[in-house]
Amino acid sequence: MKLIMTALVLVLSGCAQLMNGQAQPVLVKDANQHIMFTTCNGAAEGWDTCATKATKTCNNGYLVLEKTENAQGGFRSMTFQCKK
Amino acid sequence: MNNQIKLAVAAALLAAASSANAGISIPAGDWTLDIGGVVNAFYVSTKAPGASSAANIGTGLLPNVLAVSGSTRQNDLDVAFVIAIDPGGYTSHALSGGGGQENRQSFFSFGDKSWGTIKLGKDLGIFASDAILNDMTLLGVGTGAYGAGAAGNATTTLGGIGAGYLYADWKEQIAYTTPNMNGFQATVGVTQPYNTIVASAGPTGGATSGLGGGSTPAFEGKASYDFAADAVKGRVWVSGLSQRLDGVTTVPTGYSFSTSTGLAVATGSVAKGSQTANVEDIGASLSASGFTLTGYYYNGSGVGTTGVMDNGLSSTGQKRDSDGGYVQATYVLPTATKLGFAYGVSKLEAASGDSFTNYKNERMTFGAYHPLTKHVNLVAEYNNERVTTNNVQATTNTVALGGILFF
Numbered sequence: 001m002k003l004i005m006t007a008l009v010l011v012l013s014g015c016a017q018l019m020n021g022q023a024q025p026v027l028v029k030d031a032n033q034h035i036m037f038t039t040c041n042g043a044a045e046g047w048d049t050c051a052t053k054a055t056k057t058c059n060n061g062y063l064v065l066e067k068t069e070n071a072q073g074g075f076r077s078m079t080f081q082c083k084k
Numbered sequence: 085m086n087n088q089i090k091l092a093v094a095a096a097l098l099a100a101a102s103s104a105n106a107g108i109s110i111p112a113g114d115w116t117l118d119i120g121g122v123v124n125a126f127y128v129s130t131k132a133p134g135a136s137s138a139a140n141i142g143t144g145l146l147p148n149v150l151a152v153s154g155s156t157r158q159n160d161l162d163v164a165f166v167i168a169i170d171p172g173g174y175t176s177h178a179l180s181g182g183g184g185q186e187n188r189q190s191f192f193s194f195g196d197k198s199w200g201t202i203k204l205g206k207d208l209g210i211f212a213s214d215a216i217l218n219d220m221t222l223l224g225v226g227t228g229a230y231g232a233g234a235a236g237n238a239t240t241t242l243g244g245i246g247a248g249y250l251y252a253d254w255k256e257q258i259a260y261t262t263p264n265m266n267g268f269q270a271t272v273g274v275t276q277p278y279n280t281i282v283a284s285a286g287p288t289g290g291a292t293s294g295l296g297g298g299s300t301p302a303f304e305g306k307a308s309y310d311f312a313a314d315a316v317k318g319r320v321w322v323s324g325l326s327q328r329l330d331g332v333t334t335v336p337t338g339y340s341f342s343t344s345t346g347l348a349v350a351t352g353s354v355a356k357g358s359q360t361a362n363v364e365d366i367g368a369s370l371s372a373s374g375f376t377l378t379g380y381y382y383n384g385s386g387v388g389t390t391g392v393m394d395n396g397l398s399s400t401g402q403k404r405d406s407d408g409g410y411v412q413a414t415y416v417l418p419t420a421t422k423l424g425f426a427y428g429v430s431k432l433e434a435a436s437g438d439s440f441t442n443y444k445n446e447r448m449t450f451g452a453y454h455p456l457t458k459h460v461n462l463v464a465e466y467n468n469e470r471v472t473t474n475n476v477q478a479t480t481n482t483v484a485l486g487g488i489l490f491f
Binding site for chain 1: 120121122146149151166168170188189207208213216217220222223224252264267310312317319369371374376414416419420421422451453454455456457458459461462463488490
C-alpha cells in the first residue's frame with residue numbers, strides 16, 4: 001500500500017510539473033528606449049511564441065529590430081522595441 | 085559600491101541578452117564569445133516491414149552540438165565566427181568509439197546592417213533551409229529511426245527529410261545576405277558542388293557522377309518576407325539551386341570477358357558526360373491565436389530525393405524529375421505544450437533506362453513538445469512512413485520518447 005501511495009505521489013507530482021511549462025523570458029535590453037530581447041528556441045517554442053511574447057509585453061504594439069536564427073538546434077532570438 | 089554592482093549586473097544582463105544563441109556568454113577583450121549547443125536522447129521503438137520491433141536509444145534529427153561562436157565590431161564592420169562539433173549518440177556494438185561525429189559549422193562572417201553580410205565557410209545550405217527549419221521534427225525524431233542492430237555509428241535520424249523536402253545539408257559556401265528591409269531578406273551564394281550517387285534511401289539503380297560541378301560551383305539563393313498584422317504573423321519564402329553534374333558515368337548494360345586478359349569488361353552504355361540539375365521551392369507559415377499552419381512545395385529535375393543530387397539520374401544518365409512538399413499544423417496548449425501534425429511526401433519519377441516506374445515516400449507525424457524548463461523540452465512522437473516503389477508499399481511505424489536540452 002505504501003509503495004502504491006508513493007508511486008501515486010510521484011506520478012501526480014510529475015504530472016503537476018508537466019502542467020506548468022516554462023516559457024523563455026523577455027529581457028529588458030534598454031529600458032529608456034523600450035528595447036526588449038527574447039528567445040524562442042527549441043521544439044516547444046517558435047517564431048509564433050516570440051511574437052506572442054512581444055505582443056503581451058508591449059501594450060501599443062512593437063517593432064522588430066532584429067531576428068536571428070541558427071539551424072543548430074532551432075536557436076531563434078528576437079530584439080524588439082515597444083511602441084510608445 | 086552598490087552602483088558598481090548594479091552596473092556589473094546590468095552589463096552581464098545586456099551581454100546575455102545580446103547573445104544570439106542565449107548560451108553562455110564570455111566577454112574576452114574586443115570579443116564576446118558564446119558557448120552554446122544541444123544535448124538530446126530518445127527511446128525509439130521501430131516496426132519496419134518484415135522485421136520485428138526494434139528498440140534503440142540514440143540522438144534524434146539533431147546530433148548533440150557544442151558550438152563556440154564569437155562576435156566583435158572592428159573597423160566599422162560586424163565580424164563573427166562559429167565552430168561546432170556534432171557527436172551522435174547511437175552505437176550498435178562494443179568498442180565502437182561512442183557514436184559518430186559530424187562537423188557541421190565552421191564559418192566566419194563580416195558586414196554591416198547598412199549593406200548586409202558576407203559569410204565564408206561551412207553552414208546550413210541556402211536552398212531548402214527554411215523547409216527544415218520549419219519542420220516540427222527538427223528537434224524530435226521523425227523518419228529514418230534506427231532499425232534493430234542497425235550498423236555503424238549513426239549520428240541522426242531523418243525527421244521529414246526525404247518525405248516532404250530535400251536536405252539543405254551543411255555546405256562550404258560563400259554567401260551574401262541583404263540587410264533586413266522591413267521584413268524582406270535575401271541570400272545568394274555559391275556552394276560546394278555535390279556528386280550524384282545511388283543512395284540507399286531511394287529506388288535502386290542509376291548513374292553516378294564524379295567530377296562535382298566541373299569548372300563551376302553550385303548556385304543557390306533564397307528570399308523571405310516576414311510580416312506581422314494585428315492577429316496574424318508569418319513568413320513566406322522561395323529558394324532555388326542550380327548545379328552542373330560533371331563526369332556522369334552511366335551503368336553498363338552487361339559484361340564480357342577479354343580474350344587477351346581474361347578480365348571482365350563492361351559493355352553497353354558506359355559514357356561520361358554532364359547534366360544540369362535544378363530545383364525550386366516555395367513555402368509559407370502563418371500563426372494566429374496559438375495555431376501555426378505551414379505549407380511547402382518543391383519541384384526539381386536531376387536533384388533526386390532525400391539528399392540533394394542523391395539518385396538524381398537514371399542508369400542511362402537521364403535526369404529524373406522530383407517533387408514533393410508538406411503541410412504541418414501545430415497548436416500551443418495553455419500548459420505551453422505544443423501539439424503538432426504533419427504530412428509530407430517526396431516523389432521521384434522514372435526516366436529513360438530506369439527499371440522502376442515510380443517512387444514515393446510519405447510520412448505522417450503526430451508530435452507533442454513540452455517546455456519542462458526554458459532550456460529543456462520533452463518530446464513524444466508517433467511517425468508513420470510509407471515507401472512506395474512500383475506501387476508496392478512498405479510501412480514503418482515509429483514511436484519516440486525523449487528530450488532535448490539547448491543552452
